[in-house]
Amino acid sequence: MRGFGERLTKVFDRLGQLCVGIDPHPYLLEQWGLPDTAAGLREFGLSVVAATVDGDAGIIKPQVAFFERHGAAGFSALEDVIAAARHSGLLVIADAKRGDLGTSVEAYGQAWLTPGSPLEADAMTISAYMGVGSIQAPMELAEATGKGLFVLAATSNPEARSLQTARLGGGQTVASSIVSDVVEWNRAQGAERVMGSVGLVLGATVDFADYAIDLDSLSGVAATPVLAPGFGHQGASFSDLGRIYGAAVGSTVVAASRSILHAGPDGVAEAVAAQAAEVRACRA
Numbered sequence: 001m002r003g004f005g006e007r008l009t010k011v012f013d014r015l016g017q018l019c020v021g022i023d024p025h026p027y028l029l030e031q032w033g034l035p036d037t038a039a040g041l042r043e044f045g046l047s048v049v050a051a052t053v054d055g056d057a058g059i060i061k062p063q064v065a066f067f068e069r070h071g072a073a074g075f076s077a078l079e080d081v082i083a084a085a086r087h088s089g090l091l092v093i094a095d096a097k098r099g100d101l102g103t104s105v106e107a108y109g110q111a112w113l114t115p116g117s118p119l120e121a122d123a124m125t126i127s128a129y130m131g132v133g134s135i136q137a138p139m140e141l142a143e144a145t146g147k148g149l150f151v152l153a154a155t156s157n158p159e160a161r162s163l164q165t166a167r168l169g170g171g172q173t174v175a176s177s178i179v180s181d182v183v184e185w186n187r188a189q190g191a192e193r194v195m196g197s198v199g200l201v202l203g204a205t206v207d208f209a210d211y212a213i214d215l216d217s218l219s220g221v222a223a224t225p226v227l228a229p230g231f232g233h234q235g236a237s238f239s240d241l242g243r244i245y246g247a248a249v250g251s252t253v254v255a256a257s258r259s260i261l262h263a264g265p266d267g268v269a270e271a272v273a274a275q276a277a278e279v280r281a282c283r284a
């Protein structure tokens, strides 16, 4: 069985590093001429999946919260969107940002990472702010099922800064302690891997020096993948990819949602194609 890190490497090689976010904000639905209902979200999501395939990008990231607003019908729409994406060969990162402990977080992991489950994705976002040890069960599940996780470390929202740069007893920042635990996990799973399956969320709007995050530690054997939101609407530019991510740029999933989706139903495939090409060019 191929691990998530290996599958991600293959997508990077084939199509590049752009990840298209599926964030069906009510204002976007209106702009797209769709109702803010589960049916509207289904149509929106399926259109973005088709545009991602047409625009030659390989990864999508549905924002679960927008679907959850519509309860069971919203989850049913999300199941259809994820299934269509996976059927088209896209890698799906469920942006669920779940965080819990013990058997509860284990169940969240099972919901998104178990092969054959209704919401089966390729990876999910997860919070370790109850301690990295609290997400041990989904980390083990991801390894066992060939799935991936992206653990929130230095998030793109400015209000996270004071918490995530706080220093622990040993002097490490909270964010850098999450980074080192995850890097260690990937190395412990086997040095023969090009890329590990447990990644980190490191926002593109963040100054990692301020967070005392050592980007060099993410590269090398069993590199730690990075999920990088913050481009476009939140202010970061693809042209700064190398400056922002340094040694980790080769293992970075470059995520953009509103800056693509605002192109509307008629322009979204073109917007995906343009941004995917721009990311490839910045990495060339």
Ligand SMILES: O=C(O)c1cc(=O)[nH]c(=O)n1[C@@H]1O[C@H](COP(=O)(O)O)[C@@H](O)[C@H]1O
Pocket: 021, 023, 063, 095, 097, 125, 154, 155, 156, 157, 201, 202, 203, 227, 229, 230, 231, 232, 233, 234, 255, 256, 257, 258, 259
């Ligand atoms: O986990 C995420 O994807 C995430 C982490 C983070 O630090 N910042 C962040 O913006 N995100 C998500 O990335 C998406 C950003 O959307 P845009 O700002 O429209 O590109 C939203 O779905 C956010 O919830």
